[in-house]
Amino acid sequence: MNRQAEPQRPYDVVLFGATGFVGELTAEYLLAHAPQGCRWALAGRDRRKLERLRDRLAALDPARAAEVALVTADASDRSAMRALAESAHVVASTVGPYIWYGQELVAACAEAGTDYTDLTGEPEFVDLTYARHHARARETGARLVHACGFDSMPHDLCVYFTVQHLPEGVPLTVDGFVRASGLISGGTLSTSLTIAGRPRQARAAARERRRHEPSPAGRRVRAPLGVPRFSKETGTWALPLPTLDPQVVRRSAAGLDRYGPDFRYRHYASVKSLPMALAGPVGVGALAAAAQVPPVRTWLMNRYEPGRGPGPEQRARAWFQVRAVGEGDGRRVFTEVSGGDPGYGETAKMLAEASLCLALDDLPHTAGQVTTAMAMGDALIGRLDTAGLRFRVRHAA
Numbered sequence: 591m592n593r594q595a596e597p598q599r600p601y602d603v604v605l606f607g608a609t610g611f612v613g614e615l616t617a618e619y620l621l622a623h624a625p626q627g628c629r630w631a632l633a634g635r636d637r638r639k640l641e642r643l644r645d646r647l648a649a650l651d652p653a654r655a656a657e658v659a660l661v662t663a664d665a666s667d668r669s670a671m672r673a674l675a676e677s678a679h680v681v682a683s684t685v686g687p688y689i690w691y692g693q694e695l696v697a698a699c700a701e702a703g704t705d706y707t708d709l710t711g712e713p714e715f716v717d718l719t720y721a722r723h724h725a726r727a728r729e730t731g732a733r734l735v736h737a738c739g740f741d742s743m744p745h746d747l748c749v750y751f752t753v754q755h756l757p758e759g760v761p762l763t764v765d766g767f768v769r770a771s772g773l774i775s776g777g778t779l780s781t782s783l784t785i786a787g788r789p790r791q792a793r794a795a796a797r798e799r800r801r802h803e804p805s806p807a808g809r810r811v812r813a814p815l816g817v818p819r820f821s822k823e824t825g826t827w828a829l830p831l832p833t834l835d836p837q838v839v840r841r842s843a844a845g846l847d848r849y850g851p852d853f854r855y856r857h858y859a860s861v862k863s864l865p866m867a868l869a870g871p872v873g874v875g876a877l878a879a880a881a882q883v884p885p886v887r888t889w890l891m892n893r894y895e896p897g898r899g900p901g902p903e904q905r906a907r908a909w910f911q912v913r914a915v916g917e918g919d920g921r922r923v924f925t926e927v928s929g930g931d932p933g934y935g936e937t938a939k940m941l942a943e944a945s946l947c948l949a950l951d952d953l954p955h956t957a958g959q960v961t962t963a964m965a966m967g968d969a970l971i972g973r974l975d976t977a978g979l980r981f982r983v984r985h986a987a
Contacts, residue, residue, distance in 0.1 A: 599677055600677045601630055601659065602680065603629075603679070603681075604680070605630065605945075606634065607684035608643060612938055612941075614643060619938050621655060623977070628946070631660065631677075632659070640660045665685050671697070672698045674695070676702045679704065680705040682738075683708045686710060687712065689718075702730065705733045705948045708735075708738060709738060709941055710834075712834070716834065717792075719736065720802065725802075728957045733965050735961065735962060738940055738945075740936065742834055743944070745912055749766060749839045749842070750842060751971060752925045755916070756919075757918050761918060761919075762849060762854075764839075765828075765915045765916075766839070767821060768913075769860040769861075771908050771910070811854075812855070813855045814856060815856075824860050827861045829861060835857055842963035846963065860913070905930075905935050906931070910932035911928045923987075924983070926981075926982055939978070939979075940974065944970060953966060
């Protein structure tokens with residue numbers, strides 16, 4: 591399946607939300623790495639900001655920046671989102687919180703048969719998208735691929751990579767462990783507080799999804815919440831991490847028979863010291879409690895507005911490690927995916943490479959709401975490895 595073999599549209603990739611913090615980093619990455627002949631555009635609601643961004647890109651590469659088109663569109667304008675979706679093979683969106691700003695664009699892409707990527711870590715948004723748009727996207731051939739940044743690509747692909755090194759056709763278990771260093775942007779803070787402030791809505795969306803989503807036939811797939819423990823494999827304290835990541839892994843396992851007849855995944859944060867392991871949940875709980883009070887949530891969001899984020903020096907010092915321990919039929923494998931600044935530099939790389947992969951590569955046929963592993967798997971791992979993320983087997987027995 592290759593989008594370039596289909597009827598031509600004006601653009602291969604459109605980056606929507608290009609003038610935001612991660613959007614600008616993604617635009618810079620596309621400028622440097624999109625292949626010759628790839629037709630891509632910058633999109634957003636403010637034409638002047640788009641022009642200033644293109645001027646900054648021109649300072650990096652005048653010839654290539656001159657080829658980049660600008661598209662003005664507002665996330666709340668249904669007709670503009672429809673026109674945007676119909677103009678491209680792939681639309682990549684950095685406009686969050688997605689529960690507020692993402693609904694119209696996903697609906698338009700599902701209707702137009704346009705592939706869609708984003709950076710969401712919002713379970714509520716992902717579940718609502720499935721319930722509302724998965725069936726139509728399957729009919730039109732659109733691939734709706736959420737969580738194409740640090741949420742949740744490294745975890746999804748690390749488990750996929752691990753499974754390839756385990757026996758086929760047998761029950762498999764995988765435990766994932768993530769460590770990371772870096773600062774957050776205003777947009778990330780806003781999204782995190784939005785998620786924490788909507789637990790009731792998130793539970794309702796999850797119930798709605800379950801009414802529409804079938805279980806895999808003849809197979810069992812689980813992602814239970816683990817318990818705090820010390821991990822001998824990683825030499826760290828492992829704290830259960832109830833984020834979107836294990837849900838994405840579970841959906842990849844449900845969609846791919848290679849994960850075996852009975853698959854179980856548990857997801858943990860790795861913490862070096864016991865005091866940090868004890869203090870972490872307390873801090874997260876306090877932030878979640880504060881997010882339940884609207885005036886407090888608004889005050890926190892205003893302390894660090896969207897569009898602001900860590901500078902180049904801070905991002906250069908950031909890093910991440912995602913490790914997995916997989917077992918099946920007596921075989922055990924310990925894998926790792928690692929890279930630099932997880933939230934911004936590497937996230938921009940992941941989103942750009944996923945969008946280019948959907949637009950340009952020959953991929954297995956999929957449609958509807960799918961994960962990075964389901965839609966792109968080996969092709970995307972190859973792209974990311976070439977781009978500097980490291981996939982490796984640390985130990986196998």
